[in-house]
Amino acid sequence: MESKLNLNQELVAKARASAARVADDLQTFIDAHTTVTVERAVCRLLGIDGINELEAPLPNVLVDHLQENGILAGGAAYAIGNAMVETGKTPQEIAEAVSAGALNLAQLPTRSAEEVRTAIAPVVEATLSRITKNVSSRNEFLKEFGDKEGPYLYIIVATGNIYEDIIQAKAGAKQGADIIAVIRTTGQSLLDYVPYGATTEGFGGTYATQENFRLMRAALDEVGKEQGRYIRLCNYCSGLCMPEIAAMGALERLDVMLNDALYGILFRDINMQRTIIDQYFSRVINGYAGVIINTGEDNYLTTDDAITSAHTVLASQFLNEAFALRAGMREEQMGLGHAFEMDPDVENTFLYELAQAQMAREIFPKAPLKYMPPTKFMTGNIFRGHIQDALFNMVCILTGQKLQLLGMMTEAIHTPFMSDRALSIENAQYIFRTMADLGSELSFKEGGIIQSRANEVLSKATELLSEIEELGLFNTLEKGIFADVKRPKDGGKGLSGVVVKSSEYFNPFIESMKGKVAAQ
Numbered sequence: 001m002e003s004k005l006n007l008n009q010e011l012v013a014k015a016r017a018s019a020a021r022v023a024d025d026l027q028t029f030i031d032a033h034t035t036v037t038v039e040r041a042v043c044r045l046l047g048i049d050g051i052n053e054l055e056a057p058l059p060n061v062l063v064d065h066l067q068e069n070g071i072l073a074g075g076a077a078y079a080i081g082n083a084m085v086e087t088g089k090t091p092q093e094i095a096e097a098v099s100a101g102a103l104n105l106a107q108l109p110t111r112s113a114e115e116v117r118t119a120i121a122p123v124v125e126a127t128l129s130r131i132t133k134n135v136s137s138r139n140e141f142l143k144e145f146g147d148k149e150g151p152y153l154y155i156i157v158a159t160g161n162i163y164e165d166i167i168q169a170k171a172g173a174k175q176g177a178d179i180i181a182v183i184r185t186t187g188q189s190l191l192d193y194v195p196y197g198a199t200t201e202g203f204g205g206t207y208a209t210q211e212n213f214r215l216m217r218a219a220l221d222e223v224g225k226e227q228g229r230y231i232r233l234c235n236y237c238s239g240l241c242m243p244e245i246a247a248m249g250a251l252e253r254l255d256v257m258l259n260d261a262l263y264g265i266l267f268r269d270i271n272m273q274r275t276i277i278d279q280y281f282s283r284v285i286n287g288y289a290g291v292i293i294n295t296g297e298d299n300y301l302t303t304d305d306a307i308t309s310a311h312t313v314l315a316s317q318f319l320n321e322a323f324a325l326r327a328g329m330r331e332e333q334m335g336l337g338h339a340f341e342m343d344p345d346v347e348n349t350f351l352y353e354l355a356q357a358q359m360a361r362e363i364f365p366k367a368p369l370k371y372m373p374p375t376k377f378m379t380g381n382i383f384r385g386h387i388q389d390a391l392f393n394m395v396c397i398l399t400g401q402k403l404q405l406l407g408m409m410t411e412a413i414h415t416p417f418m419s420d421r422a423l424s425i426e427n428a429q430y431i432f433r434t435m436a437d438l439g440s441e442l443s444f445k446e447g448g449i450i451q452s453r454a455n456e457v458l459s460k461a462t463e464l465l466s467e468i469e470e471l472g473l474f475n476t477l478e479k480g481i482f483a484d485v486k487r488p489k490d491g492g493k494g495l496s497g498v499v500v501k502s503s504e505y506f507n508p509f510i511e512s513m514k515g516k517v518a519a520q
Contacts, residue, residue, distance in 0.1 A: 005454040011462045018465035023322035036497035039076040041243035046091040058095040069106035073502040081116035132518035134253035141230040151404040158183035160202030162212045166219040173223045176425045181234035189239025213252035246282040250289035261323045263296035271492035283327035288513035295320040298339030298372035300483040306341040311460035328515030331366035339372035340392040355453040357399040373407030382409040393431040398439040
C-alpha cells in the first residue's frame with residue numbers, strides 16, 4: 001500500500017515490538033492457567049448441551065462439579081475422557097449422570113493420559129468436522145454469489161425477541177445490508193452461564209444462545225439465497241462466557257464476533273486475569289472457524305476524549321493484534337476497531353478523523369478494519385445526525401475501511417426503526433458509489449494537518465506501549481491509562497473462576513485448532 005501519511009516506520013516497528021513483548025509476557029501467565037468458562041467451552045465442543053431440571057446448563061453443572069471436588073485443574077477434557085474410559089458413556093451422558101448425582105468424577109480410578117486421549121479423540125474429531133463443514137458452507141456460498149470488494153454494510157437488530165429480530169434482519173438484508181449484528185441483551189456479559197434455547201425477552205437486545213444463533217443463521221441463509229448474496233451474521237463473544245460463545249458461534253456458523261482482549265476489563269469490570277485467559281481460547285476457536293473478530297477500541301472514545309486520547313486507540317489496536325497472533329489468528333481475521341467520535345464543534349476534526357482512519361489502514365494493511373459511527377455527539381437532531389453519518393461514510397470510502405457499522409440518524413433517540421436503517425443504507429450506498437475511487441485520487445499535503453496529526457498519534461502510541469512494556473499490562477490497567485478507567489488486578493467479576501493448571505492438563509481443541517483455519 002502506498003503511504004499517504006509519510007508515517008515514521010521505525011516508530012511503527014517499535015510499537016509493534018513493544019506490543020509483542022507485552023503479549024509474550026502475558027502468554028506465560030495464560031499458558032499456566034485455565035478458567036471455568038474455558039472448561040465449559042471444552043464441554044460444549046465435546047457435545048455437552050442442554051439444561052437440567054433446575055434449568056442449569058449442563059456445562060456449568062459439570063464444571064462446577066469438577067471445581068467443587070478439586071479436580072478442575074486437570075481440565076474438563078481429562079476428567080471427561082477418563083470417565084469415558086471407565087463408564088463407556090458419552091460426554092453428554094456423563095454430564096447428565098453428574099447432574100443427577102449418579103456419578104462423581106473425582107471418585108473414578110485415574111487412567112493414563114494416552115488412554116484418556118484415545119477415548120476422547122473421536123469426539124474431538126467429530127466437532128472439528130462439524131466446524132470444517134460450516135466453513136466449507138460459507139466458502140461455497142461465497143463462491144456461488146461472490147464477495148463484496150468495498151465496505152461491508154453492517155447493521156444491528158435489537159428487539160429482544162429472536163423472532164422479531166429475524167423479521168428485521170431479513171428486511172435489512174433486502175435493503176442492502178451485508179452484515180447483521182444481533183445486539184446482545186443488556187447485562188448478559190456479566191452472566192457466568194449461557195442461557196438455553198430460543199428467547200423472546202431481552203432489554204436493549206436479544207440473548208446470545210446457541211438456538212438463537214441457529215435460527216438467525218438459517219434465516220440469513222434463506223434471505224441470502226433470495227438476494228444472491230452471502231449475509232454475514234455477527235454476535236458478541238465477550239464477557240464472562242467469551243470462549244463458550246465462540247464455541248457456539250463456530251458450531252452454528254457465525255461469521256463475525258465482537259471479541260476484544262481488554263473490553264470486558266474496562267467496560268464491564270470483569271477481572272483482568274480472567275479476561276486475558278478467556279480471550280486466548282476464544283480467539284483460537286474464532287481463528288479456526290474463519291470468524292472475523294471485531295475489537296472494541298471505539299469504546300475508549302465514549303469515556304475519554306477522542307482528540308487527546310486517540311493514541312490509546314492505536315496502542316490497543318497493536319495489543320489486540322499481538323494477542324490475536326499468539327492465538328494463531330490471521331491478520332485477515334482481525335477487524336481492529338476505531339470510531340468517528342470527535343467533537344464536531346472543534347475545528348478541523350474531519351481532517352483528524354481522516355488522519356486516524358488512514359493511519360489505521362496503513363499500519364494494519366491486511367486487517368478488515370471495523371469502523372464505528374458517531375454516537376457520543378449525536379444530539380437527537382436527525383438532520384445534523386444524518387450529515388455526521390455522511391461524513392463518517394466519506395472517511396470510510398476514502399481510507400478503505402472494511403466493516404462499516406452504519407450510523408443511524410435517530411441515535412440517542414430510540415432503537416432504530418427499519419425505515420431508519422433503510423435511510424442509513426441509502427446514505428452509505430450513495431457515498432460509496434459516487435466516491436468509489438476518490439481515495440486513490442487524493443494525496444495529503446506534505447507536513448500538513450493530516451500527516452502531522454497521524455504522526456503525532458503514532459508517536460504518542462509508541463511511547464505509551466513502551467510504558468506498558470515496562471509496567472506490564474496488568475499494572476497499566478490498574479493505573480487507568482486506557483479509557484480513563486482503573487481496574488484492580490484482583491478485583492472485578494470472575495476471579496474465583498481462574499484456576500492454575502495441573503501437570504496432566506490438556507485442551508485438545510487448542511492443540512487441534514490453533515494456527516489453523518478449517519476447510520482452508
